[in-house]
Amino acid sequence: MKKNTENLLKGLLFISPWIVGFSVFQIYPIYKSIYYSFCQYDVLNPPIFVGLKNYSNLFHDEVFLKSIVSTGLYTIMAIPLSMIVSLFFAILLNQKILGRGIFRTIYFLPSLVPMVALAILWKWMFNGENGILNYFLGLFGIPGPNWLGSTMWATPSIVLTGIWGVGGSIVIYLAALQDVPRSLYEAAEIDGAGWFSKVRHITLPMISPVIYFNLILGIIGCLQVFAVPYIMTSGGPARSTYYYTMYLFDNAFSFLKMGYAGAMAVLLFIIILAVTFIVTKMTASKVYYAEK
Amino acid sequence: MQHLLTILIIVSIAAFGGCSKTPAEHKGRVVVDYWEMWSGQELQAAKHLVDKFNNSQDEIFVNLLSVSELERKLLIAIAGNDPPDLANLQDSAIPKLGDKNAIEVIDELLPEIGASQQDYIDIYWKLCSYENKLYGLPIAATTLALHTNADLLKNAGFEDVPQTLEQLDEYATKLTIKNGNNFESLGFVPTQPGWWNFAWVWWFGGDWYDGKNITANRPENVEAFKWIQSYAQTYGARALQNFTSGFGAFSWSDDRFMTGKLAMVLQGPWMSKFIDQMSPGLNWTAEAFPSAGGRLKDVTLAECNVLVIPRGAKHKKEAAKFIAFMQKPENLQYLAFKQNKFVPLKIANEMDYSNHPNKNIKLFVRLSQSPNAYATPRIPIWQEYAHEIDNAFQSVWLGKKTPQQALDDVQKRVEVKWQEYLDMKNKLNKTR
Numbered sequence: 140m141k142k143n144t145e146n147l148l149k150g151l152l153f154i155s156p157w158i159v160g161f162s163v164f165q166i167y168p169i170y171k172s173i174y175y176s177f178c179q180y181d182v183l184n185p186p187i188f189v190g191l192k193n194y195s196n197l198f199h200d201e202v203f204l205k206s207i208v209s210t211g212l213y214t215i216m217a218i219p220l221s222m223i224v225s226l227f228f229a230i231l232l233n234q235k236i237l238g239r240g241i242f243r244t245i246y247f248l249p250s251l252v253p254m255v256a257l258a259i260l261w262k263w264m265f266n267g268e269n270g271i272l273n274y275f276l277g278l279f280g281i282p283g284p285n286w287l288g289s290t291m292w293a294t295p296s297i298v299l300t301g302i303w304g305v306g307g308s309i310v311i312y313l314a315a316l317q318d319v320p321r322s323l324y325e326a327a328e329i330d331g332a333g334w335f336s337k338v339r340h341i342t343l344p345m346i347s348p349v350i351y352f353n354l355i356l357g358i359i360g361c362l363q364v365f366a367v368p369y370i371m372t373s374g375g376p377a378r379s380t381y382y383y384t385m386y387l388f389d390n391a392f393s394f395l396k397m398g399y400a401g402a403m404a405v406l407l408f409i410i411i412l413a414v415t416f417i418v419t420k421m422t423a424s425k426v427y428y429a430e431k
Numbered sequence: 432m433q434h435l436l437t438i439l440i441i442v443s444i445a446a447f448g449g450c451s452k453t454p455a456e457h458k459g460r461v462v463v464d465y466w467e468m469w470s471g472q473e474l475q476a477a478k479h480l481v482d483k484f485n486n487s488q489d490e491i492f493v494n495l496l497s498v499s500e501l502e503r504k505l506l507i508a509i510a511g512n513d514p515p516d517l518a519n520l521q522d523s524a525i526p527k528l529g530d531k532n533a534i535e536v537i538d539e540l541l542p543e544i545g546a547s548q549q550d551y552i553d554i555y556w557k558l559c560s561y562e563n564k565l566y567g568l569p570i571a572a573t574t575l576a577l578h579t580n581a582d583l584l585k586n587a588g589f590e591d592v593p594q595t596l597e598q599l600d601e602y603a604t605k606l607t608i609k610n611g612n613n614f615e616s617l618g619f620v621p622t623q624p625g626w627w628n629f630a631w632v633w634w635f636g637g638d639w640y641d642g643k644n645i646t647a648n649r650p651e652n653v654e655a656f657k658w659i660q661s662y663a664q665t666y667g668a669r670a671l672q673n674f675t676s677g678f679g680a681f682s683w684s685d686d687r688f689m690t691g692k693l694a695m696v697l698q699g700p701w702m703s704k705f706i707d708q709m710s711p712g713l714n715w716t717a718e719a720f721p722s723a724g725g726r727l728k729d730v731t732l733a734e735c736n737v738l739v740i741p742r743g744a745k746h747k748k749e750a751a752k753f754i755a756f757m758q759k760p761e762n763l764q765y766l767a768f769k770q771n772k773f774v775p776l777k778i779a780n781e782m783d784y785s786n787h788p789n790k791n792i793k794l795f796v797r798l799s800q801s802p803n804a805y806a807t808p809r810i811p812i813w814q815e816y817a818h819e820i821d822n823a824f825q826s827v828w829l830g831k832k833t834p835q836q837a838l839d840d841v842q843k844r845v846e847v848k849w850q851e852y853l854d855m856k857n858k859l860n861k862t863r
Binding site: 179181182183184185187201202267268282284285288289290375376377378389392393394395 | 503506507509510527531532533612669672673674742812814815818821822825826828829831844855858859862
């Protein structure tokens with residue numbers, strides 16, 4: 140046996156658990172959902188092939204179109220806010236201050252809370268009458284809204300809840316910040332640069348690949364937001380927080396329309412692919428890679 | 432790929448095959464797996480009966496398992512061809528599951544079970560049937576009635592409970608106490624407890640389905656939704672919402688009816704159990720919920736639990752034996768009394784209720800036999816329909832749509848779904 144073939148076989152053998160898992164739990168379901176998206180299928184009866192009917196129905200479905208708009212709105216609100224907040228805290232936590240480790244742990248802790256617990260906790264904080272948020276606003280004489288019961292405030296409330304889980308991206312930013320060469324800052328200091336211009340001209344360009352990475356992951360996460368709104372509002376009031384994956388989930392598991400849900404999943408995949416592509420193209424000139 | 436799959440299957444069987452369902456002491460018995468939708472006290476009552484059955488003979492062992500989100504998990508288990516032998520479902524699931532052949536028709540098992548239609552209160556038999564086929568038997572029956580806080584009514588100068596919906600509105604106005612922009616207490620609000628947003632139309636003589644067509648925007652339904660909106664308009668949707676969002680979960684001690692902050696509410700016979708636990712001194716009564724103009728008497732929503740045998744169950748005969756055991760009047764009675772409900776049999780009329788924990792239980796039994804006792808429409812797409820109705824309800828409540836608009840939208844959307852369903856059914860019938 141040639142050395143190369145042997146190496147290949149050994150390599151394949153070592154990654155075989157992954158190959159099996161990936162094939163059985165990823166490729167096969169993806170293939171099946173694409174196939175079912177061309178069928179009417181309720182799980183209990185054999186699928187009936189209907190061609191592109193599910194897709195054409197989707198474009199006439201008001202709830203589907205509304206779910207795209209509300210998911211888009213959520214993403215537009217959540218992405219900039221969570222990126223700014225996490226970057227801001229990462230820069231703060233990167234300062235050489237006493238008890239830095241403790242602060243880092245504190246800011247990371249909330250992202251260890253399971254989504255469901257997080258959602259229930261915030262549901263109480265947002266409570267219109269007894270919630271701590273409105274109590275706090277009340278101290279300043281501001282009558283707080285019924286956060287989750289109002290079509291205007293429900294989405295911002297869910298965005299705020301999401302901000303609580305930025306600990307993960309703070310850690311990624313921190314790692315990137317520590318990789319920025321000290322010499323660059325020292326050179327800038329000699330030239331008389333202040334804190335802000337160091338952040339603007341050294342930190343941000345140097346960590347731009349990580350910002351890009353967090354941006355893409357953030358967009359993908361936001362377009363698939365599910366657990367928090369599912370628990371906090373169940374899509375209400377009047378479907379103002381009925382996001383894409385929630386409608387997909389209801390079609391699949393509440394209404395047993397697997398074909399329709401499959402078509403939604405395929406479209407979501409295409410949407411995510413397209414958005415990622417556009418964002419990559421738009422940010423290409425802003426992202427700095429040292430080896431280039 | 433074929434080999435890889437085989438290896439995976441072998442590994443899985445090796446890993447999970449050890450989780451035998453049969454405890455050693457039940458060897459030799461047929462094990463019937465029974466999925467129960469309840470937990471807590473309701474589950475304890477079912478468990479008592481299961482133990483009684485298991486001790487009464489040595490051929491069958493019923494293995495009781497409390498399963499959350501039962502319907503969803505049951506469908507997946509049936510699709511995966513590994514269902515339990517028995518399941519306890521909410522009646523509204525019967526049309527959907529029956530239509531998809533997910534549960535067994537039990538007409539042929541009736542002589543073996545020893546049950547007959549004439550013994551049952553009509554509506555509960557109907558709730559277990561779909562398109563003239565019987566899919567299970569009812570166990571614990573309920574209806575809904577107006578619960579009132581007698582002391583609050585008395586203090587406001589009302590001697591009797593309201594007899595018409597208009598009177599109810601008057602009572603509600605007088606019983607509502609405001610402090611500036613906030614409510615101190617409320618008379619009545621149609622968003623509480625918010626579990627049956629679809630039900631209000633029945634008190635106006637409306638309905639959602641006429642046996643053939645979707646009737647979401649019929650005039651009586653619009654009238655009902657106008658009535659709902661009138662509460663939001665009179666008291667202010669935002670202020671009401673703030674007040675009601677402060678309501679604890681139903682079984683919590685800060686439920687507003689139990690703490691005297693809400694004078695009247697639509698609820699079922701289980702309410703007494705929670706009152707006894709959370710607010711034992713509460714002076715409450717239950718009466719039929721009044722209809723618009725008092726035109727209709729004893730309008731209610733009837734619901735029950737149904738014991739069904741899922742498609743592909745391995746021990747149907749044994750499961751049927753357990754259903755037969757559960758249908759014995761004394762066992763139905765035990766379950767009903769422990770769950771604060773009543774038996775779905777006609778003998779419910781003459782039963783001795785001196786030991787029943789709900790002092791008003793006879794009212795609920797009476798309501799179940801009223802010609803105006805309604806059930807959720809017996810159509811397989813009801814879940815989707817109810818979803819649309821909930822959305823219309825919220826839109827009307829928040830003043831986003833007029834009642835007519837909201838219900839026209841429901842009509843339009845559900846008609847399309849209904850037609851799609853009928854087309855698919857035709858296609859399936861052809862392929863069969």
